[in-house]
Amino acid sequence: MSSNLINRRVTLSSRPKGIPQAEHFSVDEIPVPDLVDGEILIENDYWSVDPAMRGWVNDLPNYLPPVEVGATMRSLAVGKVVASRHPDYRADEIVMGMFGWQRFTVCKGEDVDRKVTETDLPPSLALGIMGLNGVTAYFGLLDICDPQPGETVVVSTAAGAVGSAVGQLAKIRGCKTVGITSSEEKMALCREKFGYDQVINYREENVADAIKTVCPDGVNCYFDNTSGPISDAVMSNLAIGARITICGTASIADWDPLPQGPRVHRQLLVARARMQGLIVFDYKDRYDEAYVALAGWIRDGKLAYNEQVLDGAEAAPDAIAMLYRGENSGKLLIKVD
């Protein structure tokens, strides 16, 4: 059945340095190949847009090889199985995985990250709060920082898809939460939708002074998505035994050569603090634990989320740059056209 289908897709057309821009991508159409044994055909419903995609297209050491120029852009997507020659998959099942920015994905069963079984929740959540965003927040906060009741947890990109979940999980853990964000609108979202106790606008305030004021006993846990001046400001206010999760590097446009910043060594030493990088894929064996917990909190109304949906393939080339410009509100998705 698949041989007559046309696959509309977004390819990487040139190699960016730093943040990929619209000019680095092209939209084209190619035929969908026939399935062979062991393969499934997925019709994607939503594509994901994630900060990590910047690292996937740069030719620098990373946890995955860079996307080749000319290839379909790597991305997570959620879609429906429309044909299967794999014993474990049937038509109409909802699946999530690294299916790429393309309408149709032919893949082996192993390429499926998971079957989406929470049929009471919208499928798009599988790319956000019920996907890597939620799982990243879950393990990055609860496993690496392991916040204790009464501790102070600071979150950068506090209104973002990961940060907003981190702040809410910290509240569920009984912590005081401080969110750092970039606009009045996002501050309101942080307070009203995500329940932060304190919110700092890094474009309007001196973050180091603001942290000192709202965290008089220092910062016990810091979940960082920026790796730049905001992080530096938090690092100057660590409590003894602080734990820092490095989840993303949104405020650094280019890592080659390594940018300079204040040395963290003495801050870590004096506070006996721990700074640790998180790649959520390392937790694959424990994803189910997170999905069960996250779905429970969503159903109980304890875990709110925010999605922004762009329309179709033409919106994709600029979407990663849009994330880094801070223009999105919540998890950025593309509805496949």
Add this chain to the structure above:
Amino acid sequence: MSSNLINRRVTLSSRPKGIPQAEHFSVDEIPVPDLVDGEILIENDYWSVDPAMRGWVNDLPNYLPPVEVGATMRSLAVGKVVASRHPDYRADEIVMGMFGWQRFTVCKGEDVDRKVTETDLPPSLALGIMGLNGVTAYFGLLDICDPQPGETVVVSTAAGAVGSAVGQLAKIRGCKTVGITSSEEKMALCREKFGYDQVINYREENVADAIKTVCPDGVNCYFDNTSGPISDAVMSNLAIGARITICGTASIADWDPLPQGPRVHRQLLVARARMQGLIVFDYKDRYDEAYVALAGWIRDGKLAYNEQVLDGAEAAPDAIAMLYRGENSGKLLIKVD
């Protein structure tokens, strides 16, 4: 009995910024007060000279309040109890503690860090390999880095009092050890006395290139005492899951304002690495575990050490600066005159 004794001591005479120099100290003599109930009088045998003493005299946030100008210089020392009005101490017992750069120390029992009970080993070891140096190496390597057999462990200040013990403990754990040091003489010491598998001279070689050559699979554990360019070079060669202990900051002369260096965030992120500060005092409750293990390895000939002993109070004022000039070989001590 103590009232006729004269206490020769070294005081902090002015507040240094950065590394304290000879000019920041004075030698004077004051009478020894009579003991009151609960106090003991100690005649010190050796004073310790430690890199951490720089932090104790700077007026910056630290884990201890700064030594006041005019006060006896804070230091560890080992000595003999000569009089006691404390039920737990008797004359002739050997004790180690924060007794200061002074001949006689009057203190409460609580000020004693420990009774030195390994009477088969020289008492000076209580300030080195059987003291905080050994304990720092023990917990900083075995607890924070937790190296596994076959892993590669890199040590900066590899010939130093802490570093040389770290390298040997890593060998005892079955690791490959790489030492970074500053001279041909220390390189030979590292190879012949401390058993490093590979040694790098940071004054002669490009450390990043040398690490890449001798650690083709990356660095699993890094025990750092420098926090400067040597650390930066190691950080560019981390293996997945690397653990970094920040024990000291020997190559940074001044932390106010914070010096700039390459940002570590992306290196930690890509390697899912962990960087953690160590203040050995946090392990007080577990010191005995370390002493038993260290004494056993010393007696078995598996743990060598190196001491350099300066002569008397006149040598003390320049001693900390001497450490930072890298002129000492092994644990620096002052024999009390």
